[in-house]
Amino acid sequence: MKTIAKSLFVLSTLTAALSCHSQAAPKTATLYENVRVFDGTSEKLTPPINVLVVGNVIQTISVKPIQIPSGTTATFIAGGGRTLMPGLSDAHAHLYIAGVTADQIIVPNPDIAFLDKVASEQAQAMLMRGFTTIRDMAGPIFRVKDAIDQGKVIGPRIYPSGSMVCQTSGHCDFTPPEQLPRSFGGPLTPLEQVRFSSIVDGRAQVLTATRFNLRNGATQIKLATSGGGESHMDPLYVNEFTSDEIKAAVEAATDFGTYVSVHSYTPHSVRRSIDAGVTVIEHGQLLDEATVKYMADKGIWLSTQVFDEAGPSFPPDVRARKHELVLNQGNVWRWAVKNNVKLAWGTDLLFEPQNMYMQNTELVEMKQFMTPAHALKIVTHDNAQLFALSGKRNPYTEGKLGVVQEGAYADLLLVDGDPTVNLDIIADPQKNFRVIMKDGTIYKTTL
Numbered sequence: 001m002k003t004i005a006k007s008l009f010v011l012s013t014l015t016a017a018l019s020c021h022s023q024a025a026p027k028t029a030t031l032y033e034n035v036r037v038f039d040g041t042s043e044k045l046t047p048p049i050n051v052l053v054v055g056n057v058i059q060t061i062s063v064k065p066i067q068i069p070s071g072t073t074a075t076f077i078a079g080g081g082r083t084l085m086p087g088l089s090d091a092h093a094h095l096y097i098a099g100v101t102a103d104q105i106i107v108p109n110p111d112i113a114f115l116d117k118v119a120s121e122q123a124q125a126m127l128m129r130g131f132t133t134i135r136d137m138a139g140p141i142f143r144v145k146d147a148i149d150q151g152k153v154i155g156p157r158i159y160p161s162g163s164m165v166c167q168t169s170g171h172c173d174f175t176p177p178e179q180l181p182r183s184f185g186g187p188l189t190p191l192e193q194v195r196f197s198s199i200v201d202g203r204a205q206v207l208t209a210t211r212f213n214l215r216n217g218a219t220q221i222k223l224a225t226s227g228g229g230e231s232h233m234d235p236l237y238v239n240e241f242t243s244d245e246i247k248a249a250v251e252a253a254t255d256f257g258t259y260v261s262v263h264s265y266t267p268h269s270v271r272r273s274i275d276a277g278v279t280v281i282e283h284g285q286l287l288d289e290a291t292v293k294y295m296a297d298k299g300i301w302l303s304t305q306v307f308d309e310a311g312p313s314f315p316p317d318v319r320a321r322k323h324e325l326v327l328n329q330g331n332v333w334r335w336a337v338k339n340n341v342k343l344a345w346g347t348d349l350l351f352e353p354q355n356m357y358m359q360n361t362e363l364v365e366m367k368q369f370m371t372p373a374h375a376l377k378i379v380t381h382d383n384a385q386l387f388a389l390s391g392k393r394n395p396y397t398e399g400k401l402g403v404v405q406e407g408a409y410a411d412l413l414l415v416d417g418d419p420t421v422n423l424d425i426i427a428d429p430q431k432n433f434r435v436i437m438k439d440g441t442i443y444k445t446t447l
Helices: 002-024 112-128 141-147 202-216 243-255 267-275 289-298 318-338 358-369 371-392 422-427
Strands: 027-037 049-054 057-062 072-078 083-084 088-093 129-136 156-162 164-166 197-199 221-224 260-264 281-284 299-304 343-347 414-415 432-439 441-445
Touching: 027 414, 088 343, 088 371, 112 129, 112 141, 112 299, 112 432, 112 441, 129 371, 141 156, 156 267, 164 202, 197 202, 197 358, 202 221, 202 243, 202 260, 221 243, 243 267, 260 267, 267 281, 289 318, 299 318, 299 371, 318 358, 343 371, 358 371, 371 422
Parallel strands: 027 072, 027 083, 088 129, 129 156, 164 197, 164 221, 221 260, 260 281, 281 299, 299 343
Antiparallel strands: 027 049, 049 057, 083 414, 414 432, 432 441
């Protein structure tokens, strides 16, 4: 009897403690009333409806009035017929170098504390532009990601790649011509010192670099398999890494349940990468239609951009390369849409802090190649489908991303106007984005 009494006392004490905790920290809710929804996939907005967020997920969507759950602290937002849509996403961001110039990082002994601080500031700016999720495609963004996820820094969700894996004389080899490669006794480059890139050669080194990124928390792996627009050692036509080297990265990533994405522009490098098992092609602005069809047949993703000409701060050779990419990119976009290639969109903005506002304006440029609704689908639902390829390495699994559905993450924008008809609305987030919510928390409201 004493044992039973003691057990009942413990149980009642625990129940009381849990009850007190529940009372001390009630669930929060946000009710959006009278909003028209773009759900991430539809061609048109819904008629006026109501959307209830509880905690960090969307709980209820209804044309009827929604009751707030008991014991919940609620915020009411009068939508006034505005558009409620998923937060935007950028599938090719470079958060670690978005807010610095090249001469602030490609220097001996870069200031890592300074770079972390600037990356954190840029993270907040991205969220305030409406980007609630990004896939970071090179750099040691793990510290900033962790700080965001822990609520210490304001910013988007981040799918990190870690250091970009490149070959000697490849896309991220910025060593002076006279400096020996590391395998010949040369030192780490500045970009390697900050873990922005890893310059490796041969299957064994590719395996080590890939596993190093995965050990640090990479959700996917990025290799460079062709020349680059803004690198100096490798013209655009160059094919980088042998098939066996690419296969090594694919094998290591597959063992960890994720995929490899490659920086690649030309038909030959893209085909070599696909045949070696790569899942996603980044860029592809120099492709021909036959290779675009090959991608469609193989179910390969094209994560691409709408590039602008390089600015005057870049050297003449870089401006010339960028011009070559700009000339053909319209063809690639149209071929990809026509052949139903799996499309994702990102910006690839780097080294020009004054131009980061172009994250929104470059998105709008997709209207040259498709309807506004299709463009919105790519930067919400479709990008999220790409992010989910990270499988068990996906850090965000409590709900879906990129959609307005019951059970999805509450990453939401309340927008003036109808962006499924007028995509230009996205270009001015300061004016047109009236509410920005990520993970159920409101970070901006101007209602």
